[in-house]
Every structure is written in C-alpha cells, then in structure tokens.
Amino acid sequence: xxxxxxxxxxxxxxxEPAWTERRxxxxxxxxxxxxxxxxxxxxxxxxxxxxxxxxxxxxLWLRDAPPEAVDSPSEGAQTVELRLAPHDAALVLGNxxxxxxxxxxxxxxxLADDHxxxxxxxxxxxxxxxxxxxxxxxxxxxxxxxxxxRVVPAAHASDLELSVEQGLVTVIRDGAPPETHSARVETPTxxxxxxxxxxxxxxxxxxxxxxxxxxxxxxxSDTDWRRLADRGAFDQAFERLRDDDDARVRNTPRDxxxxxxxxxxxxxxxxxxPWLTRVVDEHATDARAPQAAFTLGRLYLESLGExxxxxEAFARVxxxxxxxxxxxxxxxxxxxxxxxxxxxxxxxxxxxxxxxRYPDGRRRSAVEPLLE
Amino acid sequence: xxxxxxxxxxxxxxxxxxxxxxxxxxLYRQYARYVAAIGLRLLGRxxxxxxxxxxxxxxxxxxxxxxxxxxxxxxxxxxxxVRTATxxxxxxxxxxxxxxxxxxxxxxxxSRDASPEQRALLxxxxxxxxxxxxxxxVPWTLRHxxxxxxxxxxxxxxxxxxxxxxxxxxxxxxxQQRLGTS
Numbered sequence: 001x002x003x004x005x006x007x008x009x010x011x012x013x014x015x016e017p018a019w020t021e022r023r024x025x026x027x028x029x030x031x032x033x034x035x036x037x038x039x040x041x042x043x044x045x046x047x048x049x050x051x052x053x054x055x056x057x058x059x060l061w062l063r064d065a066p067p068e069a070v071d072s073p074s075e076g077a078q079t080v081e082l083r084l085a086p087h088d089a090a091l092v093l094g095n096x097x098x099x100x101x102x103x104x105x106x107x108x109x110x111l112a113d114d115h116x117x118x119x120x121x122x123x124x125x126x127x128x129x130x131x132x133x134x135x136x137x138x139x140x141x142x143x144x145x146x147x148x149x150r151v152v153p154a155a156h157a158s159d160l161e162l163s164v165e166q167g168l169v170t171v172i173r174d175g176a177p178p179e180t181h182s183a184r185v186e187t188p189t190x191x192x193x194x195x196x197x198x199x200x201x202x203x204x205x206x207x208x209x210x211x212x213x214x215x216x217x218x219x220x221s222d223t224d225w226r227r228l229a230d231r232g233a234f235d236q237a238f239e240r241l242r243d244d245d246d247a248r249v250r251n252t253p254r255d256x257x258x259x260x261x262x263x264x265x266x267x268x269x270x271x272x273x274p275w276l277t278r279v280v281d282e283h284a285t286d287a288r289a290p291q292a293a294f295t296l297g298r299l300y301l302e303s304l305g306e307x308x309x310x311x312e313a314f315a316r317v318x319x320x321x322x323x324x325x326x327x328x329x330x331x332x333x334x335x336x337x338x339x340x341x342x343x344x345x346x347x348x349x350x351x352x353x354x355x356x357r358y359p360d361g362r363r364r365s366a367v368e369p370l371l372e
Numbered sequence: 373x374x375x376x377x378x379x380x381x382x383x384x385x386x387x388x389x390x391x392x393x394x395x396x397x398x399l400y401r402q403y404a405r406y407v408a409a410i411g412l413r414l415l416g417r418x419x420x421x422x423x424x425x426x427x428x429x430x431x432x433x434x435x436x437x438x439x440x441x442x443x444x445x446x447x448x449x450x451x452x453x454v455r456t457a458t459x460x461x462x463x464x465x466x467x468x469x470x471x472x473x474x475x476x477x478x479x480x481x482x483s484r485d486a487s488p489e490q491r492a493l494l495x496x497x498x499x500x501x502x503x504x505x506x507x508x509x510v511p512w513t514l515r516h517x518x519x520x521x522x523x524x525x526x527x528x529x530x531x532x533x534x535x536x537x538x539x540x541x542x543x544x545x546x547x548q549q550r551l552g553t554s
Contacts, residue, residue, distance in 0.1 A: 002544070004544075005516045008493065008497055009516055011482070011486065011493050012516075012517040014483045015483075015517065016409060017405070017408040017412045017418060019404070019409075028404075031426050031433070034426060035430060270402065271402070
C-alpha cells in the first residue's frame with residue numbers, strides 16, 4: 001500500500017451515508033411502489049385502471065354529471081371526484097385497490113394512487129398488496145395491504161361506521177389514540193372440510209328451516225404483538241413483528257418504543273435501533289424521546305460496539321431535555337463513549353461539562369479520569 | 373430488462389442444515405445502511421445512493437422465499453450492490469462522453485468530523501476516479517476505500533484474482549499520475 005492509498009484508507013472512515021430512519025423509510029416506500037409497478041400483473045392492472053376509469057367516466061357522463069376535476073386548496077394539485085352506483089364496476093385505484101358502492105351511490109375524491117376521500121355513501125374497499133389511506137370527513141383510515149372493509153360516513157363529521165371483513169384498518173382521529181380494527185379470515189384445514197349444507201325440499205306443514213346466519217367474526221387475536229409485549233412476552237412479540245405480514249408498527253412513540261423493547265429485550269439490539277431513532281428524530285417533543293435517545297446510546301455502546309454513535313445519542317438526551325433526570329447520566333456516558341471511540345478531545349470536553357454542571361454528581365469518579 | 377443480479381449462494385447439504393428464508397423486508401431493516409455505505413463509496417454521489425439501494429432490494433424481492441445460509445447473505449448483498457453500482461457508473465461514463473454528466477460536489481461527500489485535508493483529498497480522489505473506467509475504478513475503490521479482500525473483490529466483480537490484482541494496480545498508477553503523487 002503506498003502513501004496515497006494509506007491516506008485514502010484513513011480518510012474513508014468519514015465516508016458514511018446519512019442514513020436516517022426517515023430516509024430508510026422513504027426508500028423502502030419507493031421500493032414497494034416500484035415493486036408494485038414492475039410485475040407483469042401490475043402492468044395489466046394499471047392498464048385496467050385506465051380502462052376502468054375511462055369506462056366509469058363515460059358511463060357517468062352519459063347518465064349524470066361528468067367527473068369534476070377540482071383544485072385542492074390545501075395541496076394545489078388536481079384531484080378527481082367520482083360518483084359510483086352499486087351496479088357500476090368496481091373502481092380500481094392506481095395502487096391496485098378497488099372501491100365499490102354497496103347499498104346506494106357513493107361520492108369519492110381520488111387524491112392520489114393510494115389516497116381517496118369518501119364523501120358520502122357506503123363503500124366497500126379491497127386493498128391490494130400496498131397500503132391505502134381513506135379519508136372519511138376528519139378521520140383517516142390507514143389500511144394495511146390485503147385488508148377488506150366497508151365504511152360509511154355518519155352524520156357527525158368525525159363519526160363513521162366501519163366493518164372490517166379481513167385484515168387491519170387503523171382509525172386515526174385528531175386528539176384521540178389510534179384504534180385498530182382487524183378481522184382474520186380462517187382458512188379451512190385439509191383435515192376438517194367445511195360441513196356441507198343441504199337444503200331439503202319444503203314439506204307442507206313442516207316448520208321452515210332456520211335462516212342461514214353470517215358467521216360471527218373471530219375475536220381479536222391474543223397473539224397481537226402489542227399484547228404480547230405488554231405482557232412481557234418479548235420473544236413472541238418480536239417473532240410476530242418479524243414474521244407476521246399483518247404486524248405493523250405505527251408511527252407513534254408508544255408503538256415505536258414498544259417495538260424497540262420487543263426487539264432489544266428478546267436479544268435483537270440492532271433491530272431496535274431504527275425504531276428508537278424514529279422516536280428521537282420524528283417525535284422529539286414527546287416525553288419519551290429522551291428515554292429513546294438514552295436507550296439508543298446504551299445499545300450502541302454496550303451491545304453494538306459503536307461508541308461514536310453512542311456518544312451522539314447520549315448528547316441528544318441533553319439537547320432534548322437538559323433538566324431531565326436522565327441528563328446527568330447521559331452526559332457522563334457521553335464522555336465515556338467518546339473515550340471508547342478514541343476521541344480524547346470530545347471526551348475531555350464532555351467530562352468538563354459534566355463536572356461544571358454536576359460538581360457533586362454521582363458519576364464524578366467515573367468522569368474525572370477522562371480529563372487526564 | 374434482463375435480470376443480471378447474481379443468484380443466491382446455493383445452500384450446502386440437506387435441509388437439516390441451518391438456513392434462513394430470504395425475507396426482503398427483514399434484510400432491508402438489517403442491511404440497508406450497509407448497502408448504502410458501499411454504494412456511496414463506489415458512486416461517490418449521495419444523491420444516487422437511494423436509487424441504488426432500491427435496485428438492490430428489488431433484486432432481493434425477486435429472490436424472496438429462497439433459503440440461504442445466514443453467513444452468505446451479507447456477501448451476496450455486497451455482490452449485488454457492486455454490480456448495480458458498476459452499471460450506474462457505466463451509464464455515468466456514457467453521459468460524460470456526451471457531456472451530460474454533472475460534476476459531482478465531492479467536498480460534501482465526507483462527514484463533518486473529517487479534517488479539511490481529508491475532505492480535500494477525497495474530493496480530488498473521487499474527481500480522478502470519475503475519469504477511470506468502471507472496470508478499474510470499482511476494484512480499486514473496493515480495495516482501498518471499502519477495505520475488501522482481493523478474493524471478495526474478485527467474487528463481486530465476477531472475475532479472476534489475477535485480473536483484479538492487475539486492475540487495482542493499473543488504477544492505482546493512474547490515480548497517482550492524475551493526483552501528482554509519488
């Protein structure tokens with residue numbers, strides 16, 4: 001190795017992408033979109049979308065007012081308003097999801113390939129293998145892939161009637177915690193074929209057979225990862241998160257912290273990092289953000305062998321909550337982490353700040369040697 | 373588009389050996405940063421990294437459901453990343469030939485804790501790398517920036533060890549001449 005190559009090798013330790021949780025999330029979303037568009041089935045589906053929209057527009061123009069394109073005042077982008085009747089073909093959205101009117105006409109506004117607003121009427125949605133967002137008045141429904149549900153706006157702006165047939169739908173209302181509604185379709189086992197129902201011809205005078213009733217939906221599963229994590233069953237909770245296609249971590253501090261706990265307390269510290277990072281980066285004003293930053297620092301330092309990142313995470317605790325009970329410990333650990341990262345200048349600076357702020361601090365004896 | 377991504381490493385032995393099912397999302401959570409880091413060091417341009425990461429994990433999607441040995445996954449991802457980056461560098465080279473390639477701002481490539489000398493050095497090196505053909509640039513970068521072993525570079529570039537050594541040496545000489553170093 002010559003001198004140039006040696007210098008390049010040393011300098012390249014500073015050549016790291018700024019791979020934030022937001023960037024990772026956005027890139028993953030782009031992958032999902034590209035994946036949905038690249039398979040031949042999706043090319044056919046997209047072609048069908050164009051035909052279905054053209055057909056729907058033609059039918060509506062012949063019978064009713066044509067679809068209106070209105071400027072959305074909030075976004076400045078064009079949206080499409082459509083009306084569907086129960087006998088119309090299902091509308092196929094840009095992401096493959098379908099919408100049908102159920103018992104009467106519906107009015108909806110297509111805001112994007114994966115975002116619609118239901119203005120009136122009862123609609124039945126079938127999501128594709130991509131997520132979907134449905135706005136009903138002031139309420140937002142976040143629809144997991146493959147979910148099927150019916151919804152109708154109610155009289156009050158924030159009310160709606162929701163019935164989930166399959167999958168997961170999360171109801172988001174301002175000022176209220178998210179509500180999850182789910183239903184799972186039970187697949188018959190080969191050993192237990194569904195019972196055959198036979199209808200006998202009516203016999204005069206015989207009592208009429210009882211009407212067939214729809215099966216009651218199964219109770220919410222007790223294997224939901226949140227319930228498992230709340231009970232302390234972190235191994236099972238993490239397994240659900242990792243293996244269950246329906247398992248989702250919502251972008252709320254509670255969900256993110258719980259998922260991180262499931263990961264790190266089941267022996268998967270690296271998997272906890274993105275969730276904790278998201279709390280710190282995207283929910284910095286939440287009371288749990290300093291705790292997330294502190295936990296991140298400990299994971300980096302004690303489990304992942306990345307002392308520089310640990311020092312940055314501990315420094316974040318002080319920035320987020322300088323007066324919190326965690327701040328003193330975080331500053332001491334920041335100094336120790338810089339020392340472990342072979343950054344003596346930063347280590348001494350953090351140690352000095354600690355001793356100035358906490359002259360009688362409980363971590364004084366651990367921090368003082370760093371000044372030598 | 374022809375899928376030229378390398379095939380997964382074959383599992384050895386019987387099904388009783390420990391294997392893991394390829395799960396694109398799980399691999400993404402675990403390795404996206406790793407792929408992005410290799411991509412940045414090969415391409416030298418942060419605004420091209422996201423696209424590269426997408427291409428790599430789309431290739432993973434196409435192989436989903438296959439069983440792999442856990443130890444082989446990281447190396448396989450590195451190989452896919454190298455080949456994807458090489459294709460991008462070839463396209464960039466074509467654009468340069470017709471004057472369509474924008475000059476990269478390599479001063480902003482490194483993190484803030486780099487010294488001014490390191491920042492200037494890497495900027496000059498990446499400008500010089502832009503003038504090398506990808507078949508020379510990629511092995512040299514993998515060796516002296518990424519720190520790969522020669523055998524790993526040969527696998528990733530799908531060529532022999534002797535060829536890789538020759539290309540790295542050629543690239544090194546060319547860089548020294550361009551940068552005026554002895």
